[in-house]
Amino acid sequence: MNTSSPIGVFDSGLGGISVLHTLVQTMPQENYIFFGDSKHNPYGTKTKEEITKRCIEICDHFIQQDVKAIVIACNTATSACVNLLRKRYSIPIIGMEPALKVACEIGDHQKILVWATDFTLREKKFADLMKQFEANHEIVKVACPKLVRLVEENQLNDVEYVQDVLSSYLPHQNFDSLVLGCTHFVFYKSILEKMVPSILIIDGNTGTVNHLKDILTQNHLLNTGKGSIVFQNSLETKISLSKELFEYLK
Known part of the structure; x- marks a missing residue:
């Protein structure tokens, strides 16, 4: 080496x-x-x-x-x-790991949405990370399996369908930031920034x-x-x- x-x-x-x-x-x-x-x-x-x-x-x-x-x-x-x-x-x-720390350090009492795989969200590693911040911030976890498949199956150019899938994972309430806790999800960053311009999109x-x-x-x-x-x-x-x-x- x-x-x-x-x-x-x-x-x-x-x-x-x-x-x-x-x-x-x-x-x-x-x-x-x-x-x-x-x-x-x-x-x-x-x-x-x-x-x-x-x-x-x-x-x-x-x-x-x-x-x-x-x-x-x-x-x-x-x-x-x-x-x-x-x-x-x-x-x-x-x-x-999901860049939750980055989102929490933006300010006090942040409302943070975390997108990741089901495995990541249920593992002890993420649970320990959440414990560091959940007392001072509102953190909502959402598993997004379809977003992995869209990348793997080369469907990113089907913009209307991609936007529909992204919308299905966005809750109706407002959030300060969205943490992309899966590297597949970074492919949607520019689309999300246009869809939800008031939310800061963060990846690790x-x-x-x-x-x-x-x-x-x-x-x-x-x-x-x-x-x-x-x-x-x-x-x-x-x-x-x-x-x-x-x-x-x-």
Whole structure:
């Protein structure tokens, strides 16, 4: 492993491409391998044991490719096994969690809507996060499984249908902010900003990427060459869609 070694980025499917996009914007000189586990998507309906097994297999695959760090670009996978993965591997493992802290720090007595997968919302990791803030803020959780499928099934260009699905997850009451607690949901950020302009839309991508950059800097592992991206997937047929989705965010 050296400075030019790639950074492994993986997700249950293709949502993590939104994290990859932020990574490339922030550190364009780095080499990246993105692995989408579309064959086993969605993770949000699986058991913790099933998710952990897949994450270990993917990380082992990355280690064989001499990655210098791994980004779990999936809130569900992070909730399931980030601590186990950090104990198992000697390289930095960067996880994600819903950016609830960011929303709460905007001001006192915030009304916050959190969209995520059912797994993320019912796990202890998120429950512990909520406990830190729920006494001073109103926090409403909503599981949004259809939003994962729209990305995976390449339906983002069906704007009317997408807006209908997004509307179905928006309560009638007003909120100060909407936390996108799944990397798939970041694909809807620009649409949501037009649909509900009075609500601040927050995701955890930038915080995650900046954390990785800090770690690479501290360990003198930042690359100085020209960056590259390699797309991999447990379903070969999804690689072309992976590239399309990356371009969609540009």
